[in-house]
Amino acid sequence: MPKLLATTPMLDTPVTGTLRRIRTMTSREKLFDVELSDGRALNHKPGQFVMVSVYGSGEAPISISSPPAPESPTFQLCVRDAGTLTHHLHALDEGAKVGIRGPFGNGFPVEEMEGNDILFVAGGLGLAPLRSLIRHVLERRTRFGDVTILFGARNPAERLFRDELEEYASDKSIRFLQTVDVADESWSGRVGVITTLFKGLEFQPHSTVAAICGPPVMYKFVVLELLSRGFHEGRIYMSLERRMCCGMGKCGQCQINGVYVCKDGPVFRYLEAKRLPEAL
Secondary structure, eight states: OOOOOOEEEEEEEEEEEEEEEEEEOOOSSEEEEETTTTOOOOOTTTTTTEEEETTTTTTEEEEEEEEOOOSEEEEEEEOOOOOOOHHHTOOOOTOOOOEEEEEEEEEOHHHHTTTTTEEEEEEEEEEHHHHHHHHHHHHEEEEEEEOEEEEEEEGGGGGGSSSHHHHHHHHEOOOOOOEESSSTTTOSSSSSHHHHHHGTOOOGGGGGEEEEEOOOOHHHHHHHHHHHHOOOOOGGGEOOOOSSSSSSSSSOOTTTEEEEHHHHHHHEHHEEEEEEETTT
């Protein structure tokens, strides 16, 4: 049998993935380093997802949290314990096997973004899929202009990738701001919803691309803020959440007026997303 090329996607049949490393991020999220058994790289684009299966628990879509690594068969998934599949995944130990299909979906247009200033707006678990693009940009820093990262969480304990957040805060080449909805005794930073971070910030809307990911309620207010500052609807990208089942647009579970989030998204320009009545 001829050897599969590295660019061949695993669409119909899962490939075995081994959980090489598991780290607890918060009380609800864990970060899994997954290595494909056939040795090929996942060859994903920032913003894409994979379908993960655990024997006896079914299958679920999980966003890829790591940037593309063309020479490595390992990638990262940040997973919240929120259902049957994810609960069983959280119960597994390092060395356990899972099924992987993908990558699926339409990712961020990284080539089009080059040469522009980049604004990242991440809310809560939205930092997990957006991290693939953030790390991709930072690894190619000279190809982009100014980088601004705005992050909001419900409380200090629910902040993901805290070591990396500290790196962003200390990196003088990045403008980084974070806030929490509710503070505790350990928190001395900003308190308020994520749109409060825009106060006092200046952008060049005609040369800035915005990438947004977070809970659905966040999108409306962040988009309104950007539009009020002169951003064009085609320069605002968002990763949408919607129940996906097959990853290939076959089952229709994620269909909105003929648009399949799993295939045509999950990354959309606001110019496109605003025409989908159930998306925002």
